[in-house]
Every structure is written in structure tokens, then in C-alpha cells.
Amino acid sequence: MKNIVLIFFFIACLSCKKYLEVEQPRSRLSRTTIFTSDATATAAQLAIYSQMESQGLFFHLPAYTGLAGDEFRNHSTFSDNVDLATNNLTASNQLVNVVWTNLYRYIYQCNSMLEGLAMSSSVTPAVKEQLEGEARFIRAFCYYYLTNLYGPVPLVTSTDYTVNSILARNAISEIYTFVTNDLLLAKGLLSTGYKSGTNTSTTERVRPNKWTAAALLARVYLHLERWSEAEAESENIISSQVYSLSTDLNNSFLKSNPEAIFQLMAVVPRFNSFPGANFILSGAPSIISIAPSFLSSFRTADKRQLAWTKSINTSLGIFYYPYKYKVGQNASSITEFTVVFRLAEQFLIRAEARAMQNKLIEGIADLNTIRQRAGLSPVNGLSQASLLDSIHIERKFELMFETGDRWINLNRIRKINEVLGPLKGSNWNETDRLFPIPQTELLRNPNMSQNPGY
Known part of the structure; x- marks a missing residue:
């Protein structure tokens, strides 16, 4: 336990500066100490997951993209929230800046893990392979979101701040090539089963395995329009017999449920999940609620409206909020974990990949699997x-309020202007499809350029 506490201190030190100017911290736990045993090296990787959960990444992604998009209505008077909801962002907006900063922070830590593992002769080969696979997966995951939210971004592959601080932006195609390569390597390194914090088998799905890397790879292939490869990755997951769709929609976000491919363990005291703690309302909303226009688009028979949204009647009116997670703040027990990947998406990926290859009967079958569970x-x-x-x-509707999927998918299928233009009116410009590069990065890095429209 002492080792884990010290390693979390080390990881926190890495997070004290903006990513692109991070130097090797002078903490009392050096990299050479971390990689002297399986336990300490594993704890360093687990600390990254703890930060991803405790720093609210999986609330920020759906909340901020949902405000900029069509899922949420803004109730905050804070200027950054107002600007996000009205698509009037500037480079100094702290909401979109924190997503950039945190994603690059996790990339830095993964780079540090990979460098430390490569130099270590003390970490056993099996654990080294697992940890390398996890670090490569998380790095690929972060770059997937960076390039989908900000477009071309600097591709950082080391911890050398003298190099990182002056990197120019890489083309989106280069980012995807890097992400694909990392995921293919991760698939070959990661275990098929799930590992605990002590590297033994477990039923908890809180560390990435081979199928987790395949899940992101299937999604990436969808973006790249590599249809046969997207189909193959999703097919392998579906046919693995490791996962099954929850028959009850209310169970899809329970910890270790059979639909979950990868979850983040609860780490914040009295929180089950960061999304649940922040989305669930106990009174009139002060930040966000589900947009009425989004609610009205549900079909009458769709069970997901009843299972995954909920209303609260206040003196200011009736408001609706996401209810995929049923447990809010001050939880007395842990029953839910934050879901990062789940099986339902793989049916949708396979359906689309099959449709694009003109395998219509098979694609319709996958579509109906999701529709029928929803009562359609x-x-x-x-x-x-x-x-x-x-x-x-x-x-x-299946992936609403999850990890920014709605915003990213509208961009991917080139319908974001068609959907948001009429909804947002004169506030919407085509360049709003990407967030601005943070002003702090522009000031610090002479080779950094801004996105069009900002």
C-alpha cells in the first residue's frame, strides 16, 4: 500500500505542469524506483486510471460535447458554459482547455511508463507485456479523443520536454496511423482475461484487456472507412463469448456487468461514478439538463427513454437528466463503475461495417439486436x-450521454452541420465542429497554430 501511495504522489507530480512543458519531476520516488518490481510498476499504471476517473474525464467528455451539440441545455451563467452552449468558444475557454490538458497529461504518463518498462530488468516479462499493452491502449485512446475534438494535434511520443514544447501539429491521418499501430501492438500484448491490481485473474473489468484494445480499434477502423477490418474486430469481440448484452437496460452500467468491456473503478469517496454523481439532479439544475429537443426525438416505444433518462419536478419546472447511472453522490455502497466501452457499440459498428459492404441482411440483424432490446x-x-x-x-440513443459519442459521430458521418445548423441558428458555423486549441499552448509553443474560426 505504501508503494501505491508513493507512486500516486509521483504521478501527481507529473501533473503539476501543462503537459507540453513537463520536466522529469524531482520527487522522492524516481522512475528507477517505480520499475524495480511488478507491484510498483503496476501501481503506477493504475494511478493513471484513478486520475481519469477522479478528474472527471467521463463527465467532461459527454457534458461539454453535449452542450456544444444537441444533447444538453445549459443552465449555468458561467461565461465558459454559456459560450460552449452557444458555440461561441474562444481559445481561453477553460472547459475545453481542461480536456486538452488532461488527455495530454495521461499521454505523458503513458510515455513515461513505456520508457521505464523498456529500461527495467526487474519487472517480470508477463507483467511488462501487460503494462506496455495498457499504456499503449490508453495513449491511443487519448489521441483518438484529441484528434476528434481538436483536429490535428502534436504527436508526442516521449517525455523529453525540450522536444515536446515546440512540436507542430500532426495531420489527422498521421494521428490515426499512430493510434492504429499502438492498438495493434496492445492487442498482441494484453491478456485475454482481466487482471487485478496484483496481476491475478479477476471478474472486475477495470484494466484493459485484448478485447478492450479491439473495441477501440473497431471504432477507429469505422472512422477510417476500413469496413472489413471494423467488421472483423467487432465480430471477434461479439463471438468471443466473454460478453453479452444486459437483458435489463437498468443493469448496463453496473460494475462488472456482462456487457461491460472496460470500466473505471470508483475512486472518489462516496461516488460510484463521476458521471452519476454529476448528472443526477436533486433539485433544479444549475449546470445542465437534457435538451427538450433531444427528448422529443425519442420514439414512443423506446424503453431507453424510461430506463436511461429521469425527470425531477421542481418549483422552476420539470427537468430531465441522464439516468444511465442510478447512483448519485453520497453513495453508501459501490454498485456501479464508469463504463468506457460496452458490447452494444460493437453490434452497431458491425452493423454499419456490414451495411457499407452491402451485407444488408447481416447488418439488419445486428441493428435489430439493439432495437429489440430497446423495445422497438x-x-x-x-x-x-x-x-x-x-x-x-x-x-x-444507445450511446447518448456517453464519452462524447454523439458529437464525434455527427462529425464522422458528416452530418454535424445538417443537425446543428437548424438547431443552433446563427450561432452555428461550420468551423465550430472542432474546439479551439488552448491559448496557453499557442503562447507557449511557437510552432502551434489555431483552428480556423478562432
């Missing part, structure tokens, strides 16, 4: 165009 009637005989439209509609 099966569809048949769809054309390719109709099938794709139906898949995108199901993705909207």
Missing part, C-alpha cells in the same frame, strides 16, 4: 441508405 419492432428489407440512417439513429 424489428425492421426488414431496408436499402443500404435506409439501413445506415437507422444505424445512426440507434447509435444516437
Whole structure:
């Protein structure tokens, strides 16, 4: 336990500066100390997951993209929230800046892990492979979100701050090539089963395994329009028999539920999950609620509206909030973990990949798997165009309020202007599809450039 506390102190030191100017910290626990045993090296990697949960990444991603998009309505008078909701962002907006900073912080820590593991002769080979796979997966995960939110970004692969502080932005194609390579390597390194903090088998799905890397890889292949490869990755996950869809929608976000591919363990006192603690309302909303226009787009028979949204009647009116997570703040027991990847998405990926290859019967079958769980009637005989439209509609409701998927998917299928233009009116410009590069990065790095429109 002492080692884990010291390592968390070390990781915290890495987080004290903005990522691109981070130097090797002079903490009392050096890199050479971390990589002297399996236990200390593993604890360093687990500390990254603790930060991702405790720093609220999986609330920030859906909340901020949902405000900028069509999922949420703003109730805050804080100027940064107002600017986000009205698509009037500036480079000094702290909400979008914190996402940039945190994602690069985790990348730095993964780079440090990879460098330390490469130099270590004390960490056993099996643990070294697992930790390298986890670090590569998390690094790829962070770059996936950076490039989808900010466009071209600096590709940082080391902890050398003298190099990192002057890096220019890499093309999106270069980022995706790097992400794909990291995920392919991670797949080959990670265990098929789940590992505990002591590297023994466990039923908790809170460390990435082979299928976690495959889940992100399937999504990446969808972005790259590599349809057969997207289908193959999702097919392997679905047919692995490790996962199954929860028959009850209310159980899809329980800890270690059979649908979960990767979750983050609860680490904040009296919180089950950061999204649950922040989305669930106990009174009139002070920050966000579900947008009325989003609510009105539900179909009458869709069980997800009842299971995954909830209303509260206040003196100011009735407001709706996300209810995928059922436990808010001051939890007395831990029943839920934050879900990062789950099986339902893989059916939607496989459906779309099959549709794009004109495998319409198979694609419709995957679509109906998701529709029927939601209480919707099966569809048949769809054309390719109709099938794709139906898949995108199901993705909207199945993955709503999760990890910014709605915003990212609208960008991916090139419908963000079509959807948000009429909704946002004169506030919407085509350049709003990307967030601004933080002003602090522009001032610090002479080779950094800003996105168009900012």
C-alpha cells in the first residue's frame, strides 16, 4: 500500500505542469524506483486510471460535447458554459482547455511508463507485456479523443520536454496511423482475461484487456472507412463469448456487468461514478439538463427513454437528466463503475461495417439486436441508405450521454452541420465542429497554430 501511495504522489507530480512543458519531476520516488518490481510498476499504471476517473474525464467528455451539440441545455451563467452552449468558444475557454490538458497529461504518463518498462530488468516479462499493452491502449485512446475534438494535434511520443514544447501539429491521418499501430501492438500484448491490481485473474473489468484494445480499434477502423477490418474486430469481440448484452437496460452500467468491456473503478469517496454523481439532479439544475429537443426525438416505444433518462419536478419546472447511472453522490455502497466501452457499440459498428459492404441482411440483424432490446419492432428489407440512417439513429440513443459519442459521430458521418445548423441558428458555423486549441499552448509553443474560426 505504501508503494501505491508513493507512486500516486509521483504521478501527481507529473501533473503539476501543462503537459507540453513537463520536466522529469524531482520527487522522492524516481522512475528507477517505480520499475524495480511488478507491484510498483503496476501501481503506477493504475494511478493513471484513478486520475481519469477522479478528474472527471467521463463527465467532461459527454457534458461539454453535449452542450456544444444537441444533447444538453445549459443552465449555468458561467461565461465558459454559456459560450460552449452557444458555440461561441474562444481559445481561453477553460472547459475545453481542461480536456486538452488532461488527455495530454495521461499521454505523458503513458510515455513515461513505456520508457521505464523498456529500461527495467526487474519487472517480470508477463507483467511488462501487460503494462506496455495498457499504456499503449490508453495513449491511443487519448489521441483518438484529441484528434476528434481538436483536429490535428502534436504527436508526442516521449517525455523529453525540450522536444515536446515546440512540436507542430500532426495531420489527422498521421494521428490515426499512430493510434492504429499502438492498438495493434496492445492487442498482441494484453491478456485475454482481466487482471487485478496484483496481476491475478479477476471478474472486475477495470484494466484493459485484448478485447478492450479491439473495441477501440473497431471504432477507429469505422472512422477510417476500413469496413472489413471494423467488421472483423467487432465480430471477434461479439463471438468471443466473454460478453453479452444486459437483458435489463437498468443493469448496463453496473460494475462488472456482462456487457461491460472496460470500466473505471470508483475512486472518489462516496461516488460510484463521476458521471452519476454529476448528472443526477436533486433539485433544479444549475449546470445542465437534457435538451427538450433531444427528448422529443425519442420514439414512443423506446424503453431507453424510461430506463436511461429521469425527470425531477421542481418549483422552476420539470427537468430531465441522464439516468444511465442510478447512483448519485453520497453513495453508501459501490454498485456501479464508469463504463468506457460496452458490447452494444460493437453490434452497431458491425452493423454499419456490414451495411457499407452491402451485407444488408447481416447488418439488419445486428441493428435489430439493439432495437429489440430497446423495445422497438424489428425492421426488414431496408436499402443500404435506409439501413445506415437507422444505424445512426440507434447509435444516437444507445450511446447518448456517453464519452462524447454523439458529437464525434455527427462529425464522422458528416452530418454535424445538417443537425446543428437548424438547431443552433446563427450561432452555428461550420468551423465550430472542432474546439479551439488552448491559448496557453499557442503562447507557449511557437510552432502551434489555431483552428480556423478562432
